[in-house]
Amino acid sequence: MLLRDVWKSYAFLGMSINILKGINMVAYRGEVVGIHGPSGSGKTTLLRIIAGLVRPDKGEVIVDGYNLNMLDEYGLALYRNNVCSYIPQDFAVIDTMTVYENVEVPLLLAGVDADVRRKKVMEILDYVGLKDKANLRTGKLSGGEKQRVAIGRALVTTPSVLLADEPTASLDWSNAIKVAELFLSIKKDFGTTIIIVTHDARLLEYVDRSMSLFEGVLKQISSPRL
Ligand SMILES: Nc1ncnc2c1ncn2[C@@H]1O[C@H](COP(=O)(O)OP(=O)(O)O)[C@@H](O)[C@H]1O
Ligand SMILES: [Mg+2]
Structure with a gap:
């Protein structure tokens, strides 16, 4: 999966607020990537862009050979049902x-x-x-x-890609660990690329690679474990 210079803004009180400011990201096939960021940092927006539910203002998202900019609404519906589950x-x-x-x-x-x-x-x-x-x-x-x-x-x-939005947010820690372990089994058994966004930094111990999203900028905080 490749994201190249992805931007997204929303109008707020008549002003345009940049939520994502030029996101560049690679996720390798069968990798579990954790993206940590505080509430309001744009995690859900980022996942919905990768899922083809929201169009970026600018930039490219390429997943499994599909450039989402090239797909119409019907193409995106097929993409969500066959390639990328959110x-x-x-x-x-x-x-x-x-x-x-x-x-x-x-x-x-x-x-x-x-x-x-x-x-x-x-x-x-x-x-x-x-x-x-x-x-x-x-x-x-x-x-x-x-x-x-x-x-x-x-x-x-x-799907070849699974996107999970705060999958442990409403769970106690022992159930959260079980869910994290389930994602790791899925990666191992199905070869799925998994992107997990979370505001809980503890979850990052369970992923192959972590990134942080803060003020619209995505940074790598650990190297790929390949
Ligand atoms: N559809 C929308 N219209 C206007 N503002 C939005 C919309 N979706 C999200 N936002 C704003 O974008 C910011 C990031 O939201 P979100 O992606 O949900 O962050 P997170 O998932 O990290 O909490 C927030 O300030 C939110 O209010
Ligand atoms: Mg969110």
Whole structure:
């Protein structure tokens, strides 16, 4: 993944405020990168740009050979469903649907055949440790379990990139460690490139490489562990 000179500003009280000021970044295939920054530093904006949910004002994002500037809205929808999965901070799981149904959604959108869908969803639920809860309503689960549903739903399409927005923000530390370890297993088992943004510096101990985002500037704070 390559980001080259990515800029983004928002209008605030009639003024244009630069949120991202020329972000340059490389993430290698199968690398887990942690980006640490305080609240309001632009972490979510950066992830949403990589996810193709927000267009930058300037600059390029190239993921798996796709230059996002070259994709129209339909192309970006396919990109999100096939190449790059984004896990929002609030998980965005649907409480009234079962665990199984939540994880199945991306495959339904992709028009995957029913038998293949069933096999794939069960495989992923087993992987994230929720096989026994497949038929429970997601609203009944704990925060840690909901996060696993969101991770399962992101992983079911076997994306090459997984983006996680503050994945441990609403978890206690022991559940946070479990989630961090799950990301490391995903990288190992699926070869996924994983970008985790967090305001919790403790999480950086679990990633291959860390960066900091502060006042719109991204800096590397540790070298690649390759
Ligand atoms: N859609 C938007 N419109 C206007 N301002 C926004 C929008 N999204 C984010 N911002 C502003 O951009 C800044 C960075 O936000 P965000 O990317 O959510 O930071 P973080 O995730 O690090 O907390 C904040 O000041 C926020 O208010
Ligand atoms: Mg955020």
